[in-house]
Amino acid sequence: xxxxxxSDQFSVTVWFPKRPLDRLxxxxxxxxxxxxxxxxxxxxxxxxxxxxxxxxxxxxLEENGVSELKGKQSEGAEGIARVxxxxxxxxxxxxxxxxxxxxEVVEYIQQLESELxxxxxxxxxxxxxxxxxxxxxxxxxDLLEYLRSLDxxxxxxxxxxxxxxxxxxxxxxxxxxxxxxxxxxxTSNAGGDFSLASIENYDNGNECSDTxxxxxxxxxxxxxxxxxxxxxxxxxxxxxxxSCAVGLL
Numbered sequence: 001x002x003x004x005x006x007s008d009q010f011s012v013t014v015w016f017p018k019r020p021l022d023r024l025x026x027x028x029x030x031x032x033x034x035x036x037x038x039x040x041x042x043x044x045x046x047x048x049x050x051x052x053x054x055x056x057x058x059x060x061l062e063e064n065g066v067s068e069l070k071g072k073q074s075e076g077a078e079g080i081a082r083v084x085x086x087x088x089x090x091x092x093x094x095x096x097x098x099x100x101x102x103x104e105v106v107e108y109i110q111q112l113e114s115e116l117x118x119x120x121x122x123x124x125x126x127x128x129x130x131x132x133x134x135x136x137x138x139x140x141x142d143l144l145e146y147l148r149s150l151d152x153x154x155x156x157x158x159x160x161x162x163x164x165x166x167x168x169x170x171x172x173x174x175x176x177x178x179x180x181x182x183x184x185x186x187t188s189n190a191g192g193d194f195s196l197a198s199i200e201n202y203d204n205g206n207e208c209s210d211t212x213x214x215x216x217x218x219x220x221x222x223x224x225x226x227x228x229x230x231x232x233x234x235x236x237x238x239x240x241x242x243s244c245a246v247g248l249l
Contacts, residue, residue, distance in 0.1 A: 002216050012216040018182055021212075025174040028223045032230025033170075034159040035143070040238070041158075042146055166237060173229065177222075181212050 005012055016024075150158070161167040 002220055007217050013213050014216050014219050015211055015213040017211050018178060021181065022174055022178055024223065025177055025226050026170060028226035029170050029173060029230035029233070030159050032227035032232070033161070033234045034155070034230075035227075036231045036234035036238075037158040038143060038147055042142060162237065166233075170230070170233075177226070181214075 002012075002014070147155075161170065
């Protein structure tokens with residue numbers, strides 16, 4: 001919507017009247033509100049699937065009997081004992097072989113073992129980080145796929161505020177943001193603290209009589225902030241409902 005021209009090479013200024021900006025801000029807040037509802041539904045479906053898998057596994061264990069599980073546990077204990085015994089023998093042989101070497105060689109071998117241990121720890125940390133990044137990407141893809149799979153009625157249900165108070169509050173937020181944009185006199189602009197490029201009032205007798213201009217990057221950040229605001233608002237609303245349900249409020 002805001003174009004694809006790179007900001008470091010092009011200075012793009014967007015001019016817009018008051019009424020469309022109001023609708024755009026409200027739409028951004030509702031988008032964040034909808035994303036929170038979609039994420040919450042996905043988490044509920046995942047937890048439901050995990051519960052079903054656990055119940056199926058438990059039922060399978062009951063059908064096969066507890067004896068099979070005990071047999072596996074005993075086999076696992078025997079395997080652990082064998083591994084511990086082999087490790088002890090290996091350490092003893094390694095100690096005997098190191099006793100025939102000079103102190104410098106032993107120190108060098110210990111240094112290599114320490115470096116190998118640190119490399120293994122770093123590799124394990126990298127693997128955990130990659131797994132976490134893959135999980136985040138998979139979660140984002142799941143959210144997008146879930147939103148694409150919804151019909152228009154379900155999207156309207158997810159984007160609908162839970163009460164008229166919330167809807168009124170969203171419009172009040174949009175009006176407060178607009179009041180910062182559209183002022184008769186902007187005192188902060190003289191000090192260089194205001195982020196808007198310039199303001200022009202046109203007296204053409206149409207709906208564009210109040211028109212404001214700002215940089216494209218600032219407008220993009222504002223709309224993204226409005227989306228995060230709607231997401232945070234839905235989270236606070238859900239927390240309030242849970243607090244009332246458990247009797248904390």
